[in-house]
Amino acid sequence: xxxxxxxxxxxxxxxxxxxxxxxxxxxxxxxxxxxxxxxxxxxxxxxxxxxxxxxxxxxxxxxxxxxxxxxxxxxxxxxxxxxxxxxxxxxxxxxxxxxxxxxxxxxxxxxxxxxxxxxxxxxxxxxxxxxxxxxxxxxxxxxxxxxxxxxxxxxxxxxxxxxxxxxxxxxxxxxxxxxxxxxxxxxxxxxxxxxxxxxxxxxxxxxxxxxxxxxxxxxxxxxxxxxxxxxxxxxxxxxxxxxxxxxxxxxxxxxxxxxxxxxxxxxxxxxxxxxxxxxxxxxxxxxxxxxxxxxxxxxxxxxxxxxxxxxxxxxxxxxxxxxxxxxxxxxxxxxxxxxxxxxxxxxxxxxxxxxxxxxxxxxxxxxxxxxxxxxxxxxxxxxxxxxxxxxxxxxxxxxxxxxxxxxxxxxxxxxxxxxxxxxxxxxxxxxxxxxxxxxxxxxxxxxxxxxxxxxxxxxxxxxxxxxxxxxxxxxxxxxxxxxxxxxxxxxxxx
Numbered sequence: 001x002x003x004x005x006x007x008x009x010x011x012x013x014x015x016x017x018x019x020x021x022x023x024x025x026x027x028x029x030x031x032x033x034x035x036x037x038x039x040x041x042x043x044x045x046x047x048x049x050x051x052x053x054x055x056x057x058x059x060x061x062x063x064x065x066x067x068x069x070x071x072x073x074x075x076x077x078x079x080x081x082x083x084x085x086x087x088x089x090x091x092x093x094x095x096x097x098x099x100x101x102x103x104x105x106x107x108x109x110x111x112x113x114x115x116x117x118x119x120x121x122x123x124x125x126x127x128x129x130x131x132x133x134x135x136x137x138x139x140x141x142x143x144x145x146x147x148x149x150x151x152x153x154x155x156x157x158x159x160x161x162x163x164x165x166x167x168x169x170x171x172x173x174x175x176x177x178x179x180x181x182x183x184x185x186x187x188x189x190x191x192x193x194x195x196x197x198x199x200x201x202x203x204x205x206x207x208x209x210x211x212x213x214x215x216x217x218x219x220x221x222x223x224x225x226x227x228x229x230x231x232x233x234x235x236x237x238x239x240x241x242x243x244x245x246x247x248x249x250x251x252x253x254x255x256x257x258x259x260x261x262x263x264x265x266x267x268x269x270x271x272x273x274x275x276x277x278x279x280x281x282x283x284x285x286x287x288x289x290x291x292x293x294x295x296x297x298x299x300x301x302x303x304x305x306x307x308x309x310x311x312x313x314x315x316x317x318x319x320x321x322x323x324x325x326x327x328x329x330x331x332x333x334x335x336x337x338x339x340x341x342x343x344x345x346x347x348x349x350x351x352x353x354x355x356x357x358x359x360x361x362x363x364x365x366x367x368x369x370x371x372x373x374x375x376x377x378x379x380x381x382x383x384x385x386x387x388x389x390x391x392x393x394x395x396x397x398x399x400x401x402x403x404x405x406x407x408x409x410x411x412x413x414x415x416x417x418x419x420x421x422x423x424x425x426x427x428x429x430x431x432x433x434x435x436x437x438x439x440x441x442x443x444x445x446x447x448x449x450x451x452x453x454x455x456x457x458x459x460x461x462x463x464x465x466x467x468x469x470x471x472x473x474x475x476x477x478x479x480x481x482x483x484x485x486x487x488x489x490x491x492x493x494x
Contacts, residue, residue, distance in 0.1 A: 005029050005121060008050040010068065011083075012036045012059050020054070020083075023110050029117070038063025042071050050078060052120060054113075055100075057084040057091060066091075069098040077131075079124040081116055083108070099210060146241045147225075151181045153236035155197065167225075167244060169218030181240060186214040186222060200229050200238060215242065224249045292342055293349035296363035301371055304361045305423050308375050312416060319416040320374040320383040323430040324352075324390070327408045327442040329368035340400050344407065347398045355389055380415070380447075387411055387445040394443070410437035411445035419448050 007029050011017035017034050024031060032050045035041055037060040041053065053072065057065040069080045082095055085106040095103060101120030104113060147164035149157050157179050160172055168175075168184050181197075182190040193213060200209045209229045214222050225242040232239065288300035296304065305321070312319045326348070333341040345368065352362045352370060361373040372390065377383050390411065397404035412434025414426040429448040437446040 005052065005117070006032045006048075006050045007117070008032050008041065008044055008048075008053045009034045010036075010038075010041050010053060010059060010065060011056045013056075023113075024054075027110075027114055035059075037061030038065060038068035038071075041065075041068040042075075045072055045076055045078065049076070052117060052124075053078055053080040054117075055080050055082050057082055057086050057095060066095050066098055069095075069100070073098060077128065079120045081113075081120055083113070144241065146243045148242070149175075149181060149240045151197075151238045151240060155180050155182065155194075157181050158237075164242075167217065167223070167242065168215065184215055184217075186216055189213045196229055197238065200231050201236075203231075212245070290364040290366075293346050293364050295349050295353075295370075296361060298363075298365060301361065301363040301365075301373070302423055304363075304373055305426070308373055309416060309421070311375065315376065317375075318377040318380070318383065318418070320372075320377055320386070321414045321416065321426045321430045322372040322374065322387065322390070322445075323365075323412045323427070323434045324370040324372065324409045325434055325438065326368040327410055327438070329407065332405065332407065336400065336403075336405070340403075340405070343400050344398055344405060347400065348393075348407070351393045351398075352390070355386075355393060383413065383415065387413060391443070391445065408443035410434055410442050412437055412448065413445060414448045 007024060009017055009021060009024070009031055011020065011034065014036075017036075021031050021034060032048045033044045035044055039061050041055070041059075041063075044050075045053075053069070055065040055069055059065050059068065063071070065082065065084070072078055072080065079101045080098065081102040081104065082100045083104045083106065084091075086092075087105050092103065101123060102116035104116060144161060145163060147167040148161045149164055150159040152158050156177060157175050158177060160175050164175075165171055170179075170184070182193050185193060192211070196209060196211055203209070211227050211229070213225055213227055215225045216222050223244050224246045226245045228241045230239050230241075231237070288297060288303075289295065290297045305319075308319045311317075326344075329341065329344075332344060345364075348370070349362070349364065352372065356362050356372065357375075359375050361371075361375075363371045363373075365371055374383060374386050377386070391409070394406075394408045397406050399405075412430040412432065414420065414430035414433060416426060419429045420426045429452075432452045433446045433448040436452055437444050440446065
């Protein structure tokens with residue numbers, strides 16, 4: 001990239017102009033000036049010739065950006081790039097008549113602007129060299145790689161070169177001083193070409209007149225040609241230069257079609273990825289949540305407890321693990337049916353969620369057992385207050401299929417780090433405390449104490465046997481096998 005390129009910035013928004021100036025300076029360009037009106041553009045160029053104009057279409061003064069570019073092109077050969085927020089088609093078509101090197105719609109990425117500047121400078125440099133060459137050798141245009149013809153004031157072809165013969169299939173003898181220059185183009189194109197020639201004749205500037213048209217050769221096939229028409233100074237003679245861009249346009253069409261196909265494929269892939277992410281999210285949810293209540297299951301509960309351990313250790317606070325077992329839930333299933341039992345469990349889950357704080361967790365172990373992790377408790381009294389809050393939920397009836405249903409709960413509480421520092425220990429001790437709460441009359445809560453160990457051993461055995469008979473092995477079976485007395489282990493293994 002050239003670092004000595006001089007740019008004139010025409011922008012009526014002072015803040016936007018300053019921001020653009022700083023970005024251009026960082027890119028290595030030189031800013032010859034910043035103007036806000038079309039009149040200032042022409043005046044600045046007359047004083048300090050830039051290599052390129054970055055032109056906003058909306059400017060102050062009577063002359064907008066398009067008008068300013070027209071005036072510049074009438075006197076100077078300086079490329080212009082429009083940078084505008086105006087995407088109106090009428091303005092765009094008007095701007096295109098001034099043959100800008102790019103038309104960039106705000107907002108844009110600065111790498112796009114840099115690319116447009118470099119392409120414009122490169123293209124303008126080539127065109128400038130071509131113009132100088134044509135001025136020197138316009139009378140010997142036979143050496144041109146383009147198909148060329150000279151036409152007189154009556155639009156009659158007076159001379160063609162060899163490339164013209166190759167392009168059209170018509171020999172010179174059949175063309176020169178015989179045919180009108182529009183005879184070689186599709187009928188629908190001829191009025192446009194006549195208008196172009198009229199504009200060239202009426203235009204006294206050295207501006208270029210560029211157009212694409214459809215040429216039909218002697219054998220019938222149509223070709224798309226890029227055509228440049230110029231008038232020789234002080235004469236009625238025009239020179240028409242053409243080159244075949246059919247292959248380019250065909251390639252562009254194929255590229256567009258390919259891009260459309262790639263976009264379609266990409267959209268399909270994005271949809272597939274989105275679907276997979278959705279499925280993965282659903283699978284992760286199912287793997288960590290209870291199917292009936294939507295509460296965290298054992299997997300997620302244990303993960304939350306690990307996090308809680310780390311938090312409480314850092315902040316020197318308490319964590320309470322509460323195991324809740326609904327009292328006489330089997331009777332509700334037997335008398336009202338399993339559907340009612342499931343509805344009751346979902347209702348209980350919803351009420352428990354209302355009780356907990358944002359950083360606590362309530363989950364379901366299975367059956368009628370729930371677990372609550374109470375984080376960041378300062379004192380045992382805070383945990384007692386929370387347990388009373390949970391018990392209060394069960395003082396009101398639950399609406400199950402239109403029937404008021406009363407149920408109570410027994411709660412066992414183990415506290416980290418007072419009663420243990422592992423998940424297995426706290427689970428076991430909270431379960432023992434829950435058993436004692438049931439033994440002491442239900443509808444209450446008990447904290448774990450060391451005296452509970454002996455009186456709970458037989459309870460663990462009988463409770464586990466009942467679970468196995470009803471649902472298969474309990475989720476706590478392995479835990480019991482590791483912690484139970486030898487006699488109980490022997491019975492569990494059977």
